[in-house]
Amino acid sequence: MRAPVESLDARRRARQRTAGAPTRRTAPVRALPLPPPLPPAPRTASATPGELFAEGLRELWRQVNPDVISTTSEEVAARLRRIPTQLNEYGNDPWGFDVDVMRRALVFTTLLYRKWFRVETHGIENVPDGRVLVIGNHAGQIALDAAMIGTATVLEREPPRILRAMGEYWLPTVPFVNLLMTRTGSVVGTPKNCIDLLNQEEAVMAFPEGIRGMNKLFSERYRLQRFGFGFMRLALATRTPIVPVAVVGSEEQAPAIANLKGLARLLGLPALPITLTFPLLGPLGLVPLPSKYRISFGKPLRFEGNPDDEDAVIEKKVMKVVDTIQGMLDRGLRERAGIFF
Amino acid sequence: MKKVLITGITSGLGQLVTRKLLRRQRGYQISGVDRTAWEGRPRGVSLTITDLRKRRFEDVIRRERPEVIIHIGSVRHFKGHPALRHEVNVGATKRLLDFSLSHGVKHVIIWSSSYVYGALPENPYYMDESFPLNSSRTYPEMRDLAEMDMLATAYLWRSPDITITVLRPVNVLGYHVHSAIGRYLRNGRVPTVMGFNPIMQFIHEDDVAEALVLAIECQTRGVFNLVGPGAVPLHVAIRETGSQKLPLPESLARPVINQLFRWGVYPFPPRAIDFAKYQCTLDGTRFREATGFTPRFSLAETFAAVRA
Numbered sequence: 001m002r003a004p005v006e007s008l009d010a011r012r013r014a015r016q017r018t019a020g021a022p023t024r025r026t027a028p029v030r031a032l033p034l035p036p037p038l039p040p041a042p043r044t045a046s047a048t049p050g051e052l053f054a055e056g057l058r059e060l061w062r063q064v065n066p067d068v069i070s071t072t073s074e075e076v077a078a079r080l081r082r083i084p085t086q087l088n089e090y091g092n093d094p095w096g097f098d099v100d101v102m103r104r105a106l107v108f109t110t111l112l113y114r115k116w117f118r119v120e121t122h123g124i125e126n127v128p129d130g131r132v133l134v135i136g137n138h139a140g141q142i143a144l145d146a147a148m149i150g151t152a153t154v155l156e157r158e159p160p161r162i163l164r165a166m167g168e169y170w171l172p173t174v175p176f177v178n179l180l181m182t183r184t185g186s187v188v189g190t191p192k193n194c195i196d197l198l199n200q201e202e203a204v205m206a207f208p209e210g211i212r213g214m215n216k217l218f219s220e221r222y223r224l225q226r227f228g229f230g231f232m233r234l235a236l237a238t239r240t241p242i243v244p245v246a247v248v249g250s251e252e253q254a255p256a257i258a259n260l261k262g263l264a265r266l267l268g269l270p271a272l273p274i275t276l277t278f279p280l281l282g283p284l285g286l287v288p289l290p291s292k293y294r295i296s297f298g299k300p301l302r303f304e305g306n307p308d309d310e311d312a313v314i315e316k317k318v319m320k321v322v323d324t325i326q327g328m329l330d331r332g333l334r335e336r337a338g339i340f341f
Numbered sequence: 342m343k344k345v346l347i348t349g350i351t352s353g354l355g356q357l358v359t360r361k362l363l364r365r366q367r368g369y370q371i372s373g374v375d376r377t378a379w380e381g382r383p384r385g386v387s388l389t390i391t392d393l394r395k396r397r398f399e400d401v402i403r404r405e406r407p408e409v410i411i412h413i414g415s416v417r418h419f420k421g422h423p424a425l426r427h428e429v430n431v432g433a434t435k436r437l438l439d440f441s442l443s444h445g446v447k448h449v450i451i452w453s454s455s456y457v458y459g460a461l462p463e464n465p466y467y468m469d470e471s472f473p474l475n476s477s478r479t480y481p482e483m484r485d486l487a488e489m490d491m492l493a494t495a496y497l498w499r500s501p502d503i504t505i506t507v508l509r510p511v512n513v514l515g516y517h518v519h520s521a522i523g524r525y526l527r528n529g530r531v532p533t534v535m536g537f538n539p540i541m542q543f544i545h546e547d548d549v550a551e552a553l554v555l556a557i558e559c560q561t562r563g564v565f566n567l568v569g570p571g572a573v574p575l576h577v578a579i580r581e582t583g584s585q586k587l588p589l590p591e592s593l594a595r596p597v598i599n600q601l602f603r604w605g606v607y608p609f610p611p612r613a614i615d616f617a618k619y620q621c622t623l624d625g626t627r628f629r630e631a632t633g634f635t636p637r638f639s640l641a642e643t644f645a646a647v648r649a
Contacts, residue, residue, distance in 0.1 A: 094466065094571070169463045173462045174536075175534070175537060176536040178462075
């Protein structure tokens with residue numbers, strides 16, 4: 001079977017040699033001039049959120065390539081190694097934290113932190129060593145603000161620290177979500193867990209607004225909802241400084257126009273927000289808008305007193321924390337140049 | 342010579358405790374009660390074959406006049422009628438405590454379980470002894486164990502002239518002991534709930550026997566969690582004991598396990614699934630401080646004991 005092919009090929013070459021010139025004559029084609037490069041998309045405040053969203057997606061696609069992921073992974077791993085943990089021989093600490101899962105989760109949140117929300121962090125030096133309660137405002141329908149604060153303390157603080165978030169009681173019942181929560185160092189927010197963690201000199205992050213803050217409507221944005229008192233009693237009982245933290249930008253990531261509380265109760269969910277994109281775009285609607293995050297940590301507040309005081313006494317102390325965070329929020333809102341940049 | 346009576350002496354744990362007590366410098370005279378014979382038991386150990394629910398059991402206490410009773414004879418499986426568990430675990434324990442009071446027993450050790458706390462989503466990581474016994478909320482088949490535990494605690498406060506120790510051990514693993522968790526992990530293909538992987542604590546059977554001996558020697562009074570070397574996720578435990586996990590979505594796992602349990606093919610009732618979803622981990626500080634107990638076997642050695 002090989003011989004005829006070879007001979008055919010040889011015959012074709014021989015014919016080309018005898019012709020001495022290309023047999024087909026065509027008019028020379030001039031290359032079309034390249035169009036001038038398009039001017040970069042104007043990044044002005046007049047661009048609609050939709051355009052910016054699309055631009056953000058394109059930017060993320062350009063940025064997220066294996067190279068970025070591997071360098072981020074190395075960087076995150078190097079910082080995680082500097083955090084003292086009590087891991088057993090299977091890589092878990094007594095709270096279910098898993099350093100390997102944490103590293104992978106941090107690669108994702110670091111990309112979100114740098115590329116999507118382009119977080120600006122101020123006052124990270126206010127997070128002290130030893131036991132501390134980080135208390136913040138909660139917003140944005142999904143707890144990405146907690147993830148960004150936790151990523152900030154790993155990436156920006158010297159030395160890095162892991163924040164132990166106090167999760168909703170509902171979270172442990174959700175498949176996979178409970179794993180993500182516990183393996184990255186968070187725990188269900190019972191007083192016992194909080195006391196145990198603080199007594200081991202850990203940094204605990206809590207959002208005393210809870211669901212009230214996270215799933216509030218866009219019209220209520222940056223207005224702190226009612227704070228629970230539990231965190232203050234625990235801070236008094238364990239003599240823990242409180243670091244207030246204000247997140248500006250989280251409200252715009254998923255503006256909610258309604259919260260279907262009745263349907264949520266029927267489905268066993270804590271809330272069912274309707275945002276501009278969810279459930280309109282289905283699962284894609286869960287992607288947050290790329291608002292620019294500004295996180296500021298305030299100076300530690302120290303409180304003295306009896307942890308078993310009446311609510312009225314505790315409330316005064318809680319209000320001091322609320323006023324501090326609200327003041328930081330208001331200043332951040334005044335000073336920011338725009339929502340998306 | 343201290344006279345010790347062990348109920349359920351023929352069980353794996355009963356045998357381990359017996360041998361451990363006999364090896365101690367300070368002598369123990371050991372008698373046992375069980376429903377089956379113990380062939381080749383050490384010399385000097387007397388065994389009475391009877392049921393804890395029978396009249397003959399009181400006779401044993403009357404005759405032996407023990408100073409210490411270790412009560413580990415309870416029903417932990419679900420093979421029989423639910424009433425059997427209740428009769429033995431609650432009824433017989435009450436009789437045992439009454440006899441102890443009337444026959445001058447000084448110290449009773451009740452073998453409870455960490456399962457009495459129940460596996461609830463809002464469980465803190467380290468539950469101490471004052472935590473409520475919530476097992477009835479999610480796992481009513483285990484209610485009798487919680488009742489037994491609370492019964493013993495009630496006697497503890499009611500009668501100051503008798504020392505009562507209630508031990509609530511975490512998951513016991515080992516070659517000799519037949520524990521629920523050992524049975525579960527030795528399945529080969531271990532059914533788990535998809536998307537859940539709770540932290541679990543384990544303790545080696547030998548450490549458990551050691552803890553029982555320490556409880557006798559230190560005369561500890563009260564309720565104590567008994568915690569081993571540490572905690573790992575369930576999937577790690579399955580891997581380390583040489584089994585493979587079989588993750589099922591919860592909506593499938595519940596009906597399937599319910600049916601298999603009814604046919605007697607699967608040993609655990611469907612509500613036990615909660616223990617494969619939520620953690621039930623304990624704070625063992627109180628027992629450690631009271632007796633100086635430290636587990637000698639690491640987690641790796643504990644898992645290796647099951648593979649053996």
